[in-house]
Amino acid sequence: MLSSLSTLSSSISRLNLRPKPSLHCALSSFKIPKPYKKLLTLNCSPLTYFSLYSPSSRFSSSINSISPKSKIETLRRKDDLVILGIETSCDDTAAAVVKGNGEILSQVVSSQADLLERYGGVAPKMAEERHSQVIDQVVQDALDQANLTARDLSAVAVTIGPGLSLCLCVGVQKARKLAGSFNLPIVGIHHMEAHALVARLIEQELQFPFMALLISGGHNLLILARDLGHYIQLGTTIDDAIGEAYDKIAKWLGLDMRRSGGPAVEALAQEGDAESIKFSSPMKQHKDCNFSYAGLKTQVRLAIESRNINAEIPISSATSQDRSSRADIAASFQRVAVLHLEERCERAIDWARKIEPSIKYLVVSGGVASNQYVRTRLDQVVKKKNLKLLCPPPSLCTDNGVMVAWTGIEHFCMGRFDPPPPADEAEDFVYDLRPRWPLGVEYAEGRSNARSIRRARVHPSLTSLIQASLQQQ
DSSP states (O other), X not given: OOOOHHHHHHOOTTBTOOBOTTOTTOBOOOOOOGGGTXXXXXXXXXXXXXXXXXXXXXXXXXXXXXXXTOGGGGOOSGGGOEEEEEEOSSSOEEEEEEETTSOEEEEEEEOOHHHHHHHTSOOHHHHHHHHHHHHHHHHHHHHHHTTXXXXXXXXXEEEEESSOHHHHHHHHHHHHHHHHHTTOOEEEEEHXXXXXXXXXXXXXXXXXXXXXXXXXXXXEEEEEEEETTEEEEEEEBSSOOHHHHHHHHHHHTTOOOTTOHHHHHHHHHTTSOTTSSOOOOTTXXXXXXXXXXXXXXXXXXXXXXXXXXXXXXXXXXXXXXXXXXHHHHHHHHHHHHHHHHHHHHHHHHHHHHHHOTXXXXXXXXXXXXXXXXXXXHHHHHHHHTTOEEEOOXXXXXXXXXXXXXXXHHHHHTTTOOBOOOOTTOOTTOOOOOOSSOOOSEEOGGGOOOOHHHHHHTTSOOHHHHHHHHHHTO
16 A cells, blocks of 8 residues: 555655655664664664654554564674565566575575566566565575575565555565564565675675666666665666667567567567668657657557568467567667667766766666666677776576665665554555655756656655665764
């Protein structure tokens, strides 16, 4: 359930802080309860104590009930941490257990490929029902594969946004139930931040600042990561993301959707001529770093219609001439779609170097980062700009619990977490989910006036919340 704007204005609750009436994101500090003070000696200095879901009054009973002798006090090193990550922002139900030293103890993903094929994409209500059916087993499998029980965990991390509210709610409910039952702190995670930070799990040399291009079914995002929780948004999606475009075109071409549209289009494109159809590159006249795929989708749809391609006939049953025509469309679309990424990345690198000349890496993550053509083309861009390209392995590019757990570890070490929820939490408890939740503050030159962007700004960005809290200290 999505909290109302009135609830948001009374408690902007990634932080357990109360906003001043005159400033949307000006926040005051909240005292860290005594039972957690020793915990915050973990290899880093404490910042602000987080409350992710509700006003501070909701947690008064749970804070008072924490035992001073809780085992949480015995933690001294980051390596001692063991965090369960839960991810249900869209169509995959995922959980993983990760240690503070970066060791992945387990990783479990329950795919909704059959639903994707049946509905030609994500159907939110159906996705929610599937999450509800499998979430308990997925979490239990993650614990079993790690040879642990919930009592062995240090905390639970869970995605609270952005994503589909119906789906997010399933993961948050499970995380709070588990955390409440075993007296575990809980960390709310920004889905796109997790995609960016998982690269720090696989590459220890990746230090702040760095750049990241996050590309998935719902998001295109270019950011400069200056520090943990401090992101500058250089460009974002103003309508459709590249992953959504891949999915839609795969459906129109009658491709197998069981692995999602991206891999299907990429595979077919290898058979086609990428120069056969001259699609126009999006937003050529806009000298910013924002993305748009709605117009390119329309161009592709018209090309499909002009060639009388019938999506009801699967590619496996197409004639050789029909298959060749579909392959040319797939290849031509992919060339222009990725060219749009290249052009935006080149400009964003120039902008980022004005702010942080020392950047060395461009991280490319999110489901579309599994596309080999995308990686190859972007590798050429970063080499031209004297940077290094860093892509997580495909299993960590698509939505997964590892990235959630690792991001939970990073924030947990900074003191950004909630206390254990009440074990007997009320059934009418309202979860603060963030279906529309910006990650960073906008770079001035990259600001977009698109109507869709204005509607999206329901919640203040993660960066603005954290930075405002730091200014109050």
